[in-house]
Amino acid sequence: MAERENKAVIKAPLHLSEDKGAIIEAVIKAALKAVDPTEAVRRVLHREDDVLEVAGKRYDLNRFHRIVVVGGGKAGSPMAAAVEEILGDRITKGLVNVKEGYVLEPAPKRIGINQAGHPTPNEAGLEGARRIIEIVSPLGEDDLVIALISGGGSALMPLPAEGITLADKKAVTDVLLRCGATINEINAVRKHISALKGGQLARAAYPATVISLILSDVVGSPLDTIASGPTAPDTTTFADAWAVLEKYELFDDVPESVIRRLRRGLAGEIPETPKPGDPVFDRVQNVVIADNRIAALAAKEEAERHGFTAMLLTTYLEGEAREVAKAVAALGKGVAANGDPVSPPACLILGGETTVTITGRGRGGRNQELGLAAAIALDGWENVTVVTLATDGTDGPTDAAGAIIDGTTVRRAQEKGLSPLAYLRDNDSYHFLQALGDLLITGPTNTNVNDLIFVFVFPG
Amino acid sequence: MAERENKAVIKAPLHLSEDKGAIIEAVIKAALKAVDPTEAVRRVLHREDDVLEVAGKRYDLNRFHRIVVVGGGKAGSPMAAAVEEILGDRITKGLVNVKEGYVLEPAPKRIGINQAGHPTPNEAGLEGARRIIEIVSPLGEDDLVIALISGGGSALMPLPAEGITLADKKAVTDVLLRCGATINEINAVRKHISALKGGQLARAAYPATVISLILSDVVGSPLDTIASGPTAPDTTTFADAWAVLEKYELFDDVPESVIRRLRRGLAGEIPETPKPGDPVFDRVQNVVIADNRIAALAAKEEAERHGFTAMLLTTYLEGEAREVAKAVAALGKGVAANGDPVSPPACLILGGETTVTITGRGRGGRNQELGLAAAIALDGWENVTVVTLATDGTDGPTDAAGAIIDGTTVRRAQEKGLSPLAYLRDNDSYHFLQALGDLLITGPTNTNVNDLIFVFVFPG
Numbered sequence: 001m002a003e004r005e006n007k008a009v010i011k012a013p014l015h016l017s018e019d020k021g022a023i024i025e026a027v028i029k030a031a032l033k034a035v036d037p038t039e040a041v042r043r044v045l046h047r048e049d050d051v052l053e054v055a056g057k058r059y060d061l062n063r064f065h066r067i068v069v070v071g072g073g074k075a076g077s078p079m080a081a082a083v084e085e086i087l088g089d090r091i092t093k094g095l096v097n098v099k100e101g102y103v104l105e106p107a108p109k110r111i112g113i114n115q116a117g118h119p120t121p122n123e124a125g126l127e128g129a130r131r132i133i134e135i136v137s138p139l140g141e142d143d144l145v146i147a148l149i150s151g152g153g154s155a156l157m158p159l160p161a162e163g164i165t166l167a168d169k170k171a172v173t174d175v176l177l178r179c180g181a182t183i184n185e186i187n188a189v190r191k192h193i194s195a196l197k198g199g200q201l202a203r204a205a206y207p208a209t210v211i212s213l214i215l216s217d218v219v220g221s222p223l224d225t226i227a228s229g230p231t232a233p234d235t236t237t238f239a240d241a242w243a244v245l246e247k248y249e250l251f252d253d254v255p256e257s258v259i260r261r262l263r264r265g266l267a268g269e270i271p272e273t274p275k276p277g278d279p280v281f282d283r284v285q286n287v288v289i290a291d292n293r294i295a296a297l298a299a300k301e302e303a304e305r306h307g308f309t310a311m312l313l314t315t316y317l318e319g320e321a322r323e324v325a326k327a328v329a330a331l332g333k334g335v336a337a338n339g340d341p342v343s344p345p346a347c348l349i350l351g352g353e354t355t356v357t358i359t360g361r362g363r364g365g366r367n368q369e370l371g372l373a374a375a376i377a378l379d380g381w382e383n384v385t386v387v388t389l390a391t392d393g394t395d396g397p398t399d400a401a402g403a404i405i406d407g408t409t410v411r412r413a414q415e416k417g418l419s420p421l422a423y424l425r426d427n428d429s430y431h432f433l434q435a436l437g438d439l440l441i442t443g444p445t446n447t448n449v450n451d452l453i454f455v456f457v458f459p460g
Numbered sequence: 461m462a463e464r465e466n467k468a469v470i471k472a473p474l475h476l477s478e479d480k481g482a483i484i485e486a487v488i489k490a491a492l493k494a495v496d497p498t499e500a501v502r503r504v505l506h507r508e509d510d511v512l513e514v515a516g517k518r519y520d521l522n523r524f525h526r527i528v529v530v531g532g533g534k535a536g537s538p539m540a541a542a543v544e545e546i547l548g549d550r551i552t553k554g555l556v557n558v559k560e561g562y563v564l565e566p567a568p569k570r571i572g573i574n575q576a577g578h579p580t581p582n583e584a585g586l587e588g589a590r591r592i593i594e595i596v597s598p599l600g601e602d603d604l605v606i607a608l609i610s611g612g613g614s615a616l617m618p619l620p621a622e623g624i625t626l627a628d629k630k631a632v633t634d635v636l637l638r639c640g641a642t643i644n645e646i647n648a649v650r651k652h653i654s655a656l657k658g659g660q661l662a663r664a665a666y667p668a669t670v671i672s673l674i675l676s677d678v679v680g681s682p683l684d685t686i687a688s689g690p691t692a693p694d695t696t697t698f699a700d701a702w703a704v705l706e707k708y709e710l711f712d713d714v715p716e717s718v719i720r721r722l723r724r725g726l727a728g729e730i731p732e733t734p735k736p737g738d739p740v741f742d743r744v745q746n747v748v749i750a751d752n753r754i755a756a757l758a759a760k761e762e763a764e765r766h767g768f769t770a771m772l773l774t775t776y777l778e779g780e781a782r783e784v785a786k787a788v789a790a791l792g793k794g795v796a797a798n799g800d801p802v803s804p805p806a807c808l809i810l811g812g813e814t815t816v817t818i819t820g821r822g823r824g825g826r827n828q829e830l831g832l833a834a835a836i837a838l839d840g841w842e843n844v845t846v847v848t849l850a851t852d853g854t855d856g857p858t859d860a861a862g863a864i865i866d867g868t869t870v871r872r873a874q875e876k877g878l879s880p881l882a883y884l885r886d887n888d889s890y891h892f893l894q895a896l897g898d899l900l901i902t903g904p905t906n907t908n909v910n911d912l913i914f915v916f917v918f919p920g
Contacts, residue, residue, distance in 0.1 A: 220793070220797065293798060293800075311801050312794075312800045312801060313773070313791060313794060313800060313801050314790045314791050314793065314794030314800055314801075315794060315798065315800065316789070316790035316791075316793035316794055317786075317787060317790045318786045318787075318789075318790060318837070319783040319785075319786030319790075320780070320783040320786075323779040323780040323783030323784060324779070324783060324784075324786070324787050325779075326777075326778045326779030326780075326784070327777060327778075327779055327784050327787040328787075329776070329778075330774045330776035330777045330778060330779075330810075330812060331773060331774050331776075333680070333774065333776035334772075334773060334774030334775060334776055337680065338753060338775065340753075340772045340773060340774055340775065341771050341772060341773050341774075341801070350790075352790060377778070
């Protein structure tokens with residue numbers, strides 16, 4: 001079995017002692033390794049001769065006539081290769097849509113990799129999605145579908161319902177984004193003008209068995225939201241979709257074809273997306289093989305291995321990065337000053353994804369900005385180090401994954417004549433951290449499970 | 461001994477079940493009771509015949525000729541009364557400056573209560589501060605000073621150094637606040653134009669013994685910051701104060717008298733404030749008798765008594781209320797969804813003080829706004845209840861102490877046709893919460909140890 005190592009290299013910033021740097025590097029690597037697509041597939045998919053075990057469920061491979069592998073998402077290529085490692089020539093055929101340029105070596109041999117447009121869907125994606133439905137539709141009770149779902153899958157597997165064009169679909173999405181609709185509202189509409197989203201891939205595969213391996217880039221890992229939930233029950237209805245257009249008064253702004261379809265759906269002329277309890281899902285096993293929490297728990301374990309008391313606080317973190325930073329800093333102070341909630345050496349872990357409201361003209365990303373703001377709040381707290389990490393290795397439009405700051409960051413900035421507040425005001429966290437050697441650079445990690453924040457508190 | 465009960469009454473909002481309401485009420489009451497000035501003095505000051513024990517240190521009262529009680533702060537009246545309960549006629553005399561209207565029954569008999577201006581210092585405060593210095597200055601080795609320090613003490617005990625008027629001092633403070641100086645920078649200047657702040661009350665009392673009982677309204681309870689640290693070593697110098705004027709280029713803006721004094725200090729013509737290690741402090745015991753953490757720990761214990769797994773996360777919380785709210789909500793979601801960091805029934809506790817940047821025209825306070833924003837983030841999380849509490853019972857310019865919101869708040873608002881986002885945009889949390897019965901009202905609590913946030917997660 002070919003070894004595929006996660007290539008991420010964390011250079012310990014110069015301001016850290018070798019010890020601290022080594023521990024931080026080990027924790028980051030453990031987190032990223034746990035959600036590496038290859039590792040994640042290997043961890044969940046176990047084959048012994050003709051028995052395939054998936055997260056506690058056993059499948060007799062002899063039962064299956066055909067085994068096909070389909071899906072879409074940015075992590076599709078390594079996921080497909082890992083499945084091929086395990087199932088080899090038992091795979092009949094397959095097709096996975098990935099983002100252009102996201103084909104990794106070794107590429108799978110029996111599963112086709114189709115490069116498609118992202119974030120804007122294109123014809124290649126549409127063609128691939130059509131073929132995926134063609135592959136699974138003829139399957140019967142004796143067949144198995146392995147679906148590989150990861151972040152970006154929604155745009156990479158665009159399949160507008162009959163009568164709707166890709167352009168129509170894009171127009172609707174644009175209108176919904178502009179009007180301030182929530183992600184749940186947007187999805188309610190999109191699922192009802194699609195032929196694949198909202199459990200419809202699972203329905204197309206019925207009565208075949210479906211094992212869906214899901215790498216989640218959505219906070220909280222809701223199955224119906226990741227890649228718009230192609231193998232998950234949809235709780236939204238045509239009525240919900242219609243209500244969204246009503247609520248935001250969008251009837252003049254969305255294409256006529258969309259209104260026509262929703263109207264037909266309301267009238268019961270088109271079947272609903274499959275709902276919870278639909279027999280389709282009796283044959284579907286949805287397994288989240290990697291997400292923010294899996295990364296966080298692996299990091300926790302690694303920190304504990306190094307003698308740290310580690311605690312995962314949440315994987316739902318959201319909010320404006322520079323303000324959330326103050327709450328994160330407050331946690332470090334609590335540990336350092338009072339041993340709340342645990343005593344040093346300690347590592348508190350938070351996962352999720354923050355946002356940045358850009359008002360300046362600098363360069364950065366949510367994790368870097370959070371790091372800069374945390375550095376300001378932690379000025380003088382020398383035993384506290386905060387690490388912020390975009391797990392895909394790309395924080396904002398930069399080559400950095402995040403920041404490694406500590407209670408000396410502000411002092412070191414002042415020694416160089418840099419004003420932390422001025423850089424923060426200009427949303428220029430990248431150049432600030434770069435000048436100090438406080439950037440965290442991992443390179444591309446080939447995965448994405450949102451962000452992690454580590455608050456390390458070393459003994460005083 | 462007369463019983464003095466904390467009068468705070470928490471009415472469980474209508475939307476809570478009786479069980480939930482009773483638990484929440486018990487936890488809030490336990491927190492407030494622990495930092496009630498009377499309770500706090502009683503907890504720390506133990507007298508058995510002629511022995512006074514204070515936080516592990518024993519004093520033989522026979523040693524002391526005179527015992528005087530001085531100090532200042534909003535909680536001065538009940539603190540003085542509690543000390544009088546314990547020391548009775550052993551008290552020679554005393555004077556405590558409190559805010560106008562802050563005299564509580566029973567008022568002390570042997571200790572004078574002087575009502576002074578707050579937040580703007582006035583002549584009454586100045587006169588009281590002068591008398592306090594007069595009371596302690598003649599004391600000798602055989603005398604004991606009990607200093608009672610609480611929030612507001614800085615403004616309530618104004619004593620400008622020789623040659624500086626109250627108006628000069630106020631002008632400096634205004635200039636420093638306007639120029640964006642940090643609180644530490646402001647204090648460096650203020651301590652060096654004062655005759656009482658920065659350890660100078662302790663020096664005036666030397667060689668008498670000083671027991672300073674401190675009720676902290678400053679996040680983290682730094683002794684040198686609470687009421688500007690009249691009995692604590694000062695780490696700042698005349699040079700630091702001068703550097704602040706230089707940094708912000710304030711020489712044209714501050715009164716000539718101030719510049720003259722700082723210049724003389726720099727030249728060594730005026731003694732520095734007493735520094736760490738100064739023999740003055742060999743005879744001083746500073747004891748924080750109540751602060752945010754003491755309240756939080758009492759709440760934790762009470763929650764545990766009700767079968768909740770409780771955890772104090774930090775007492776350093778800061779940041780913009782509506783964004784910190786999202787981090788707080790994330791903690792509730794972690795518990796409810798995954799048992800991170802603990803499983804329900806759970807109570808996570810955070811202390812500190814957030815801020816609100818006002819852009820709207822509504823009514824509210826930082827705790828109410830945090831509650832409203834948390835409600836939006838927790839929409840649908842029915843088992844999560846967030847309680848926000850200004851421990852003085854007064855959140856912003858309202859009669860509410862905070863909020864009790866949960867995963868049903870947004871739904872209940874929508875049923876009434878109220879838009880949570882619209883109220884948030886207008887900084888109108890008070891009217892939103894009032895309409896829903898989600899306000900927390902305690903009435904005045906006679907104490908202030910900043911804010912507490914409780915995240916209750918009930919079993920699903």
